Amino acid sequence: MCGIVGYVGKKQAKEILLEGLKRLEYRGYDSAGIAVIDGNELKVIKAVGRISNLAKKLDKSFDGNIGISHTRWATHGESTVTNAHPHFSQDKKIALVHNGIIENYQELKSELLAAGHKFLSQTDTEVLAHLIGEVYEGDLLGAVGKALKRVRGAYGIAVISQDEPDRIIAARMGSPLILGVGRGENFIASDVSAFLGHTKQVVYLNDGEIVDVRSDSFDIYNLDNQKLECDVCEVNWTLEESEKGGYEHFMLKEIMEQPEVIKNSILGRIILDEGDVKLGGLEEIKDRLSKVERIIIVACGTARLAALIGEYMLEEYAGIPVEVEFASEFRYRSPIIDSNTAVFAISQSGETVDTLAALRESKKKGAITLGIVNVVGSTIARDTDAGVYNHAGPEIAVASTKAFTSQLAVLTLITVMLGRQRQMSNIQGHKILSELMKLPEKVAEILKQTDKIHALAKKYKNYYNFLYLGRKYCFPLAEEGALKLKEISYIHAEGYASGEMKHGPIALIDEKFPTFAIIPNDSVYEKGVSNIEEIKARNGKIIAITNKDCREVARIADDVIYIPETIEMLTPLLAVAPLQLFAYYVAVEKGLDVDKPRNLAKSVTVE
Ligand code: AGP
Numbered sequence: 001m002c003g004i005v006g007y008v009g010k011k012q013a014k015e016i017l018l019e020g021l022k023r024l025e026y027r028g029y030d031s032a033g034i035a036v037i038d039g040n041e042l043k044v045i046k047a048v049g050r051i052s053n054l055a056k057k058l059d060k061s062f063d064g065n066i067g068i069s070h071t072r073w074a075t076h077g078e079s080t081v082t083n084a085h086p087h088f089s090q091d092k093k094i095a096l097v098h099n100g101i102i103e104n105y106q107e108l109k110s111e112l113l114a115a116g117h118k119f120l121s122q123t124d125t126e127v128l129a130h131l132i133g134e135v136y137e138g139d140l141l142g143a144v145g146k147a148l149k150r151v152r153g154a155y156g157i158a159v160i161s162q163d164e165p166d167r168i169i170a171a172r173m174g175s176p177l178i179l180g181v182g183r184g185e186n187f188i189a190s191d192v193s194a195f196l197g198h199t200k201q202v203v204y205l206n207d208g209e210i211v212d213v214r215s216d217s218f219d220i221y222n223l224d225n226q227k228l229e230c231d232v233c234e235v236n237w238t239l240e241e242s243e244k245g246g247y248e249h250f251m252l253k254e255i256m257e258q259p260e261v262i263k264n265s266i267l268g269r270i271i272l273d274e275g276d277v278k279l280g281g282l283e284e285i286k287d288r289l290s291k292v293e294r295i296i297i298v299a300c301g302t303a304r305l306a307a308l309i310g311e312y313m314l315e316e317y318a319g320i321p322v323e324v325e326f327a328s329e330f331r332y333r334s335p336i337i338d339s340n341t342a343v344f345a346i347s348q349s350g351e352t353v354d355t356l357a358a359l360r361e362s363k364k365k366g367a368i369t370l371g372i373v374n375v376v377g378s379t380i381a382r383d384t385d386a387g388v389y390n391h392a393g394p395e396i397a398v399a400s401t402k403a404f405t406s407q408l409a410v411l412t413l414i415t416v417m418l419g420r421q422r423q424m425s426n427i428q429g430h431k432i433l434s435e436l437m438k439l440p441e442k443v444a445e446i447l448k449q450t451d452k453i454h455a456l457a458k459k460y461k462n463y464y465n466f467l468y469l470g471r472k473y474c475f476p477l478a479e480e481g482a483l484k485l486k487e488i489s490y491i492h493a494e495g496y497a498s499g500e501m502k503h504g505p506i507a508l509i510d511e512k513f514p515t516f517a518i519i520p521n522d523s524v525y526e527k528g529v530s531n532i533e534e535i536k537a538r539n540g541k542i543i544a545i546t547n548k549d550c551r552e553v554a555r556i557a558d559d560v561i562y563i564p565e566t567i568e569m570l571t572p573l574l575a576v577a578p579l580q581l582f583a584y585y586v587a588v589e590k591g592l593d594v595d596k597p598r599n600l601a602k603s604v605t606v607e
Contacts, residue, residue, distance in 0.1 A: 002085075002099040003029065003071040004177065005194045006158040006168045009185025009215045013067030014058055020187075020194035021051050021069050025596065029071035030079035035086040035095040035160060036064030042095055042162035046084040065215070066165060068158040068188075070097035073601055078122075087126040089133020090117050094140070094161045096132065098125040099190055100154035100175035101606050108150060124153075132159060141212050144169045145223050148210070154353065154606065158188050171210040175605050176351050176379060179203040179211055179218060181232055186213045192235050193394065200235045204377040233377070237394050249594045251397035251488070255580045256447055259440035261402045262573065264391040265409040266436060275429025276420045277413045285386045288368055290421040292342040295320050296335070296367070298327040298358035299346040300604065302400040302483060303407060307346050308476035310411035313569050317432070318418040327358035328607075337365035344370045348395055348403035349603035350378020359383055372410050374403050388414065397595045398602045399488050401580045404480060405443075408573050412436055415569075435567045439574065442564040446577045449561065450585075453578055456543060456559055457585030463514055466493040467505060468579075470518040471528055477572040481516055481579035488587040488597045498524075498531045506534060514541035516582070517557070518575050521547040522568040532556045543582075545575050 003024030007016045013036045021032055032054045033046035043062055047054040051071065070085035086095040102108070105124035108131055113119070117130050131150060136143040140161045148155075154174030160167075170177055170188045180187030180195035180202055187195035188211070192202055205211060205220070209228065212219045220228045247253035269277050282289065295314060297307040304324060311322040325335075327345075331354060337343070343362035347355045350373040359380060363369055371380050371387030374395060381387055392406035413436075416429050460466075466485055470478030479495030486493045496505050498517075509515070515535050519528035529552045532542050536556050544557035547565050554560050561578045563571075587594045 002073050002190070003194070004068070004097050004099055004156055004158055004188065004190040006068040006170060006188035006213070007185065008066040008166070008168050008213055009182065010065060011185065013064050014062055016198070017067050017069035018051065018055055018058070019197070020189060021071055023193045023196075024071055024189075024191055025051060029073050031072045031081070031084035032070065033084045033086050033097070034058070034067060034069040036062060036067035037160060037162055037165040038062070038064040040162055040165060042093060042160070044086050044088070044095055046081045048079050048081055048084065066160060066168065068095065068097050068160055068168060083121045083123050085125055087121065087123065087129040089129050089136070091133055093163055094129060094133050094136065094159060096125065096129040096157055096159045098128060099156040099605065100173070102128055102151055102155065103153035104151065128155070128157070136161070138163070140164050140167065140169050141210070141221070142225070144171060145210055145221070145225055148173070149223055156190055166214055168213040169210065170205070170213060172205045173207050174353070174356070177205045179205065179213065181218070185215055186218055188213055192237070196235065196237065201232050202235055203230050203232050204382070206382070207379070235376075249397065249584070251399055251401060251584055251594050254395055254397055254402045255577065255584065257393070258402050258405050258577060259444040259447070261392045261406050262409050262440045262443065264393070265406040266413060267391070269413055270433050270437065272430060272433055275416075275426035275433065277417045277433070279388050279413060279417060281388045282370070282386050282417065285368060289342060289418060291340060292320065292368070292418075293340040295322045295342050295344060296337070296362070297322065297324045297344040297346060298330050298355055298362070299324070300327050300352050300354055302404050302480060303346040303348060303355070305476045305480040305483065306404050306407035306411065307344070308479075309408055309473055309572050310415070312473050313411055313415040314418065316569065317415050317424060317428070319422055320418060325358070327352070328354040331357040331361050335361070335365065337362055337367045339366050339368070341367045342370060343367040344372060345380050345384060346372045346407055347380050348374045348390070348400055350375040350380040351603045351605045352380070353605050353607055356380050356383065372407055374406065396602070398597055398600045399484055399583070405573055405576060409436065412570065432567065432569070435570055439566065439570060442566065442574055443577055446563050446574060449578070450581060453561065453581040454585040456561075457582055457589050459559070460514060460543070461489070461586045461589045463512065464492060465508070465513050466491060467508065467513065467515045468493060468495040469498045469501070469515055469531060470495070471498040471524045472522070473568055473572055474518040474520065474575065477575055477579070478516070478518055480576060481518070481583070484580055484583035485586065487600060488583055488594055489590055489592060490598070491586065498528055501531055501534060506538070509535050509538040509540040511539045511541065514543065516543050516545070516579070518545045519550065519553050520545070520563070520571045520575065521550050521565060522571060525550065529553060529556070545578055
């Protein structure tokens with residue numbers, strides 16, 4: 001997704017803006033640009049490709065203590081210097097950067113063209129810059145507010161004017177924007193990591209808010225120009241946490257952090273002797289949750305696959321019917337929702353536009369809404385009635401790993417909470433929770449097998465197709481394993497319910513089409529063994545994830561990765577690590593950009 005960084009203070013803006021853009025690189029982009037006000041002159045430099053291309057174009061004369069910058073992930077118009085941000089007003093005195101989509105930009109553009117405006121780019125953003133210039137009468141805050149009242153769509157914007165060289169005006173509607181509060185300097189960005197090295201004091205803007213940022217002050221208004229109160233909070237992530245910590249890639253760092261992440265996700269939330277949990281974020285609505293008769297979970301990608309595992313947990317141990325929905329589909333359906341329905345939104349970033357839209361649709365229909373979110377203060381976190389933070393720390397790699405495991409840990413806690421409000425006994429709750437507390441150590445055991453899994457990646461990296469199989473709790477996990485492989489190694493992979501093999505997929509199997517089979521010693525073990533026997537009979541290669549005593553699996557499979565035993569519902573929190581490592585090492589062996597795979601973004605904040 002696009003990234004925004006703005007600065008106003010005493011230092012040279014260009015260094016701070018470039019550094020901020022570099023910290024946002026992981027979000028995915030295809031061009032970048034920067035604007036500063038040097039004296040009373042507005043200067044802009046833009047470049048396609050990496051931020052280093054932009055840095056090369058910045059010469060000594062590009063000075064100024066105030067500026068805005070942007071990394072663009074093309075939505076309207078291809079990736080060119082002309083389409084890169086910042087964009088200008090007609091008189092070139094106002095510069096603007098934008099995340100999001102202006103849905104009525106064509107209508108606004110026609111109006112401006114009729115008024116004699118000339119456009120250089122194909123972007124919706126340039127239309128907004130011209131609109132602000134058109135209504136500007138010497139007060140940038142008033143002009144931005146007036147223009148935004150004409151706009152339909154999602155935006156996070158930052159605007160500067162050479163006639164007002166001491167202020168940045170920023171505003172958000174549906175696209176994240178955070179204010180960084182420094183000493184004698186202030187920052188604006190689409191993600192805290194852009195300025196975390198300078199300040200941890202932040203203000204999360206809400207939809208419909210506009211902020212007037214100066215070097216030693218900031219004021220927040222609504223679009224009716226009413227001044228608003230706001231809370232400055234402290235971000236609890238250190239800069240190094242969002243660095244690589246000595247690993248070659250963020251993805252490997254985040255895979256290896258999983259023992260710690262599970263610990264942090266459950267820390268202070270388990271009351272073992274009562275076989276119960278205490279989730280501060282749900283306390284206020286706990287009574288309402290005890291009456292909930294149906295749960296819908298809306299999510300995208302990996303978060304949705306975690307939700308599918310949560311479905312099995314909640315139905316088996318809390319006795320509540322659950323439906324998991326593609327958020328991108330749910331938002332356009334006419335879902336049947338009533339006040340006894342709880343809608344969970346699962347999202348690592350808390351900014352996924354489809355999940356947010358599905359959540360808002362659910363609220364309109366009267367559901368009680370909960371978030372399972374990793375980024376504190378994110379839009380989804382603030383839009384739900386209540387929620388549980390993952391406490392997984394920043395997940396930088398585009399491929400989600402530790403967030404997935406943390407989502408499963410939190411879903412386990414919620415299952416116990418809802419179960420204990422219903423038929424789950426203290427003993428049953430105690431058994432689940434005590435097993436959950438043992439997982440960090442068991443995951444750490446598995447993560448010692450990196451060399452073995454790396455060797456498997458070397459052996460299988462040249463195949464063009466993979467089938468991933470699992471049953472019950474391990475079926476959604478098979479889909480997650482397939483998603484990991486395809487999104488970072490670009491090898492086609494499909495996750496399938498093992499029981500579906502006979503209904504089609506087995507036709508694919510031959511020596512060129514290997515299978516990753518997840519067959520723990522669980523209630524459906526024998527069926528898993530039969531599946532791989534059928535695959536073997538058709539010369540299919542098999543990599544199996546199983547437990548030590550599962551000798552039948554070891555006899556049939558070509559390669560075996562062992563994981564420690566646990567209770568059935570928690571197996572995915574263990575079995576996912578080998579799947580993540582396999583995908584990671586295949587991508588490394590293929591020399592691909594593991595942390596920033598092609599065509600993908602870390603947070604999909606536009607449809
Ligand atoms: C997962 O590896 C993908 N990068 C992607 O599917 C991701 O899970 C999805 O976009 C949802 O993101 P969210 O959890 O931030 O909402």
